[in-house]
Amino acid sequence: MIDDKIRTFVEVVECQNYTQAAKNLHLTQPAVSQQIKALENHYQQVFIDHTQKFFSLTTAGQLLYQYAKSQIHNEILFEKQLASCLPPLKIGSTLSIADYYIPDMIANTFLKAEKNCEIVVANTHTLIQKMMDGEIECAFVEGQFDTLLFEHHLFKEEHFIAVANPQHPLSQHPVTFDQLFSYPILIRERGSGTREILENYLDQTIYNLSHFAFTMEIGSLSMIKTLLMESNAISFLYAGVVKNEILNQQLVQLNIKNFQMIHPMHFIYLKSNIQKDFYKQLFYSMIQPKE
Helix, strand or coil: CCCHHHHHHHHHHHHCCHHHHHHHHCCCHHHHHHHHHHHHHHHCCCCECCCCCCCCECHHHHHHHHHHHHHHHHHHHHHHHHHHHCCCEEEEECHHHHHHCCHHHHHHHHHCCCCCEEEEECCHHHHHHHHHCCCCCEEEECCCCCCCCEEEEEEEEEEEEEEECCCCCCCCCCECHHHHHHCCEEECCCCCHHHHHHHHHHHCCCCCHHHCCCEEECCCHHHHHHHHHCCCCEEEEEHHHCHHHHHCCCCEECCECCCCEEEEEEEEEECCCCCHHHHHHHHHHHHCCCC
16 A cells, blocks of 8 residues: 555656645645655655755655656556456346446446446346346346335336337338237247336236237347348337437337337345445446546
């Protein structure tokens, strides 16, 4: 651990000014002067030549500056080595959120800061089980979870929409929900939050998935979008997942009468976890806009 007096000396040298160094270090100028004087008393040397009209180091001061910079550099390397020994923070995320909503956040929080992190991508049901088993510590989810067990923070509210290719027979005019049933539907696997949203909606009606011409279960969002472009199938996805394809006119949002759904995405962790205050701080640091 580098002595604060050494860091203060380096700041003074690089600023060549006591006042500016004190401002940078959030200290008073007398406090900075006292630290420099303490160094000189310890080593029994004068490091800064006050006989000159301009800032000047003595020979001993130049040696101390070179030594201090070397020590600070070694300290940084040592801290990085220690950090590499720590187990990575394991964060879960559903596929939609992982691919389309949090990459920038992960880059800013972990890559740029060079912090160890492991991102586990799975459906909501699997992520919840992994948290219960201690395999991951926190997660971004879109499906349902037990609010008695998990602390939760709203990450985003997103539109959940029906999409198809631009040449689809239903793409040119408003349609009723039951008109969709004449066509195949592409859905995610069981346990997926995206699928759960659709099934919960259908549970509130007289319909279910069996009313569609047929269903195809697919775990890949990229494959779902590709198949939509090449067929008359439809799917229900978050608006952010198909944002680029809609802008590029590869897919369109179907205009379904009396259908509008906005669904929340949450960051969750177990209430019983002794690190819960850390996860809360982590979440708010991740969503904080970066300059």
